Amino acid sequence: MSIWLIPAVILIVLVMATIKRVPAYEVFVEGSKEGIQIAVSLLPFLLGMMVSIAIFQASGAMDAVLSLVKPLTSLFAVPEQILPLALIRPISGTAALSVTTELIRTFGPDSFIGQLASVMQGSTDTTLYIITVYFGAVGIRRMGDALKVGLLADLVGIIASIVIVIILFG
């Protein structure tokens, strides 16, 4: 289905523009230029954040933190294997995707942990990346409560996916 989605959007936009007598190609080029500008202004923010996360990960500190928190889960009767994913999801999208893949590979996609990892991966997003990219691109320096709101929402999303998967598959 999603194979049709993008071409359909392009088709609708171009046909509507022609009907409305918009000089499509000229407008396209004019609008596109802004894309280069945004991409260039994005690089420092993205590079800075990615390097910091990479240092943390490559040093092994991330694994150390994860193993520290592991015993906590036994308190909540949630499989401890899922915890690394819950912790990493808001920080790094690529790391989260590799943890999810690893969990699905190890326990099987249709196991409880496999289902839980799938739902958790799909129902949350990388808060730190989104904030970095969106605020970086327009030069917002004081971000107010954005990070707190985003991280709290992540927490709710993670708890919600655990509860829902227990109800539906548990």
Added chain:
Amino acid sequence: MVNLIWVFLAVSGICYAAFNGTMDKVNEAIFLTIEESVMITLSLAGVLVFWLGLMKIAEEAGLLSGLAKLFKPVVKRIFPDIPENDPALGYILSNMTANMFGLGNAATPMGLKAMKEMKRLSGSDQASRSMITFLAINTSSLTLIPTTVIAIRMKYGSVDPTSIVAATIFATAISTIAALIIDRSFYYLRKKAGRAL
């Protein structure tokens, strides 16, 4: 807060590496990541150039304002401080729609454009109320069809790769509603403390 997180990640990583002899890996990671971030920016640049061009056409053809008009009752409540027929609303809505269908590539350019329009409205380098709301919605994920996850499940031989779709939609709905409630609570706290935006 982001300043602190950023410094913490790098400093604690370097200290940890110093005690655990993983400094070679840290060095390697730094240079690989620098390259990777340039590559990501470049590939993002292509996507941005294409979609912002197309969206400009959609804007001129009146499609974005049409979209904004269609969802006006909902969006007006979520973003009360954006004027009714402002182009920002059109970009916000196209970002949300693209996200719902799992078109992350198309969603980012529209999200960035929406941010730019909201910055034009606020005219400051401080995050405005509607920017924080918009981020809250985005970070809570709006995905209805998690295509990447379905693909991974297929690859590892799931009997029913799409079995998690309903659960994902439920979880997404709950986290998005929660994000909006949390966002609103923080807004009223700010307002009470007299530093409302």
